[in-house]
Amino acid sequence: NISADFPRIRQLDEAAINRIAAGEVVERPASAVKELVENALDAGARRIEVAIAHGGKTLIRVTDDGHGIAPGDLPLALARHATSKIDGSDLLNIASFGFRGEALPSLGAVGRLMITSRAPGAEAARIEVSGGRMGPVTPAALTRGTVVELRDLFFATPARLKFLRTDRAEGQAISDVVKRLAMAEPFVGFVLRDMSEGGEGRVSFRADAESGDLFDAMRGRLARVLGADFAENALRIDAEREGVSLVGYAALPTYSRGSAVAQYLFVNGRPVRDKLLIGALRGAYMDFLSRDRHPAAALFLECDPHFVDVNVHPAKAEVRFREPGLVRGLIVSALRHALAEAGHRASTTVAG
Ligand code: ADP
Ligand code: MG
Numbered sequence: 639n640i641s642a643d644f645p646r647i648r649q650l651d652e653a654a655i656n657r658i659a660a661g662e663v664v665e666r667p668a669s670a671v672k673e674l675v676e677n678a679l680d681a682g683a684r685r686i687e688v689a690i691a692h693g694g695k696t697l698i699r700v701t702d703d704g705h706g707i708a709p710g711d712l713p714l715a716l717a718r719h720a721t722s723k724i725d726g727s728d729l730l731n732i733a734s735f736g737f738r739g740e741a742l743p744s745l746g747a748v749g750r751l752m753i754t755s756r757a758p759g760a761e762a763a764r765i766e767v768s769g770g771r772m773g774p775v776t777p778a779a780l781t782r783g784t785v786v787e788l789r790d791l792f793f794a795t796p797a798r799l800k801f802l803r804t805d806r807a808e809g810q811a812i813s814d815v816v817k818r819l820a821m822a823e824p825f826v827g828f829v830l831r832d833m834s835e836g837g838e839g840r841v842s843f844r845a846d847a848e849s850g851d852l853f854d855a856m857r858g859r860l861a862r863v864l865g866a867d868f869a870e871n872a873l874r875i876d877a878e879r880e881g882v883s884l885v886g887y888a889a890l891p892t893y894s895r896g897s898a899v900a901q902y903l904f905v906n907g908r909p910v911r912d913k914l915l916i917g918a919l920r921g922a923y924m925d926f927l928s929r930d931r932h933p934a935a936a937l938f939l940e941c942d943p944h945f946v947d948v949n950v951h952p953a954k955a956e957v958r959f960r961e962p963g964l965v966r967g968l969i970v971s972a973l974r975h976a977l978a979e980a981g982h983r984a985s986t987t988v989a990g
Contacts, residue, residue, distance in 0.1 A: 653770030656718060656747030657795060663744045666802060667694025667791055668811035670745055674786050675819050676735035677742075678702035679907075680723060681784065684845060685827040688816055691834040693808030695791060695799075703783040707755040709763035712775050715753065716767050718743045731943045735908060742786075746770065748798070749791040755784040769794040805834070813841065817863045818909040821902055821936055824852075824859035853885070860887055860936050864900065868893070868934060873980055875937060877972035880964060882941040884972050888919075889934035890980060891926040900934035905946055907938070911955050915939070918966045922973035926981075935973075939965065 650658075664670050671688060678686045681704025691697035707715055714720045721739035724732060745751050746767035756762035764778035792799040802808055813830060820828040820843045827845035843862050846855035853874060861869035872887035889900070903915045915937075923933040947958040959965050 652718065653747060656743045656770055659718070659740050660744035660748040660795070661798070663738075663740050664748065664791070666811060667698060667808045668815045670694065670698055670749075670788055670791060671700070671812045672815045672819070673736075673741035673745070674698065674700040674788070675816065677786070678704055678784070679819070679823060679826065680734045680736050681705050683783065683826060685829075687829040687831065688812070689831045689833050690809065690812055691832070691837070693802075693805035694812050695802060695805065695808060696789060697833060698788040698791065698812075699785065701783065701785045706757035706760075706782065706784050707753070708757040708760050709775055711757075712753060712755065712763055712765040713772065716742050716746050716751075716765065716772055729949055730947065732948055733906075733943050737949075745788055745791070746772070748794050750789040750793070752787045752789075753784065754778045754780050754787075756780045756782055809837075816841075818902060821859060821863050822904050822907045822909065822938065824855035856885070856938075857887065864902075864934075864936070868900070868936075872935075873976040875972050875976055877968060877975075879968045882939065882945065882964060882968055884937060884939050884968055886935065886937040888922075888937065888973050888976060891923060891931075891933070891977070894923075894927050894931040894933055896930065896932070898932045901932065902936040904936075904938045905948070905957050906940055906943065908948065908957075909955075910957050912957055914959065914962050914966060915969065918969035919973070921966070922970045923977070925974075926977055937969070939969075 663673065667690070671694060675686055675688065678700055681702060683702035683704035685703050687701040689697065689699040719739045721737055723734040724737045742751065747770040750768040752764065752766045754762060754764040762778045762780035763775050765775050766773040792802070809832060816828060816830045824846045825848045827843065829840065829842040831840045843859060846858060857869055860872070868889060869887070871889045871893035873890065875884060875886050875888050877884045898916070901916060901919060903910055903912060919933055919935060919937070927933060945960050950956045950958050
């Protein structure tokens with residue numbers, strides 16, 4: 639005797655599924671920018687331009703000079719779980735930023751998305767999707783690369799729209815995302831432009847010549863992103879242990895901060911907020927800083943993709959290491975060594 643209103647199970651339609659996924663992948667305009675810029679980097683772009691208006695709420699446009707998308711693949715780029723980056727056989731071997739094939743369908747479900755692209759040897763083409771409704775592939779004009787334009791983010795999910803902060807705060811979050819990605823890619827040029835009236839203008843990071851020295855390029859980019867102050871007070875870190883390498887710059891204890899704002903950590907070029915890495919950084923400075931001070935650092939951990947699982951979190955901010963002890967040990971010893979050496983240099987300079 640099952641009553642008529644007993645809840646029955648039904649399959650959600652594609653649009654609803656995409657809106658739900660969007661809730662995890664795109665929290666705010668800055669997460670959309672992150673996904674789009676990562677796509678541009680995955681496409682091998684050397685120059686990436688981000689234009690926004692009203693903190694990204696009304697407009698986000700990412701233009702790149704990467705390899706583009708073939709016209710016939712445009713509908714697939716908007717299909718859920720469709721990706722050119724992995725074949726699914728080895729989820730522990732991920733060398734690209736993307737692999738879930740969720741960003742574009744999610745963005746198309748909650749905003750108005752237009753992708754214009756040109757792959758080598760093909761004509762430029764365009765596809766649009768708005769609130770999950772996909773249009774046809776049409777001819778377009780573009781010399782190379784890809785332009786992804788996202789308007790009216792979250793217009794299809796008004797509840798999410800209400801949770802957004804002021805244009806200024808959302809714009810700031812976008813700027814942070816672009817800066818983080820720019821730090822890890824000194825050989826790629828970045829431009830961020832605010833198109834809204836009275837907007838904050840523009841920041842740009844010129845690309846370093848790829849033939850140059852990595853540390854010089856990295857230091858130059860860090861100086862531009864974090865300020866010359868950071869670069870001048872930073873110690874070069876270059877260490878390796880069992881195939882895991884740690885490079886970057888860590889600031890002198892005297893350059894510490896009252897909060898953890900100046901800690902930038904990357905795993906295989908991916909900006910992460912990982913407890914293990916933050917804890918290791920803190921541990922390394924323990925003898926050099928009082929409890930209420932936080933070290934400033936930009937550190938890049940590079941390891942075999944099999945050594946780290948990036949498939950932990952939809953926004954990919956968390957990672958899991960196969961050997962957390964080794965990673966922690968590497969960070970702590972490399973930083974302590976650099977700090978001790980700097981301390982020694984300072985004291986001998988004073989003494990001498
Ligand atoms: P993922 O990045 O996880 O593969 P996305 O939904 O972000 O998933 O993108 C889907 C696919 O669209 C990508 O796998 C890629 O083939 C293509 N694509 C997206 N953005 C770009 C771009 N800027 N340049 C070239 N191809 C792109
Ligand atoms: Mg992607």
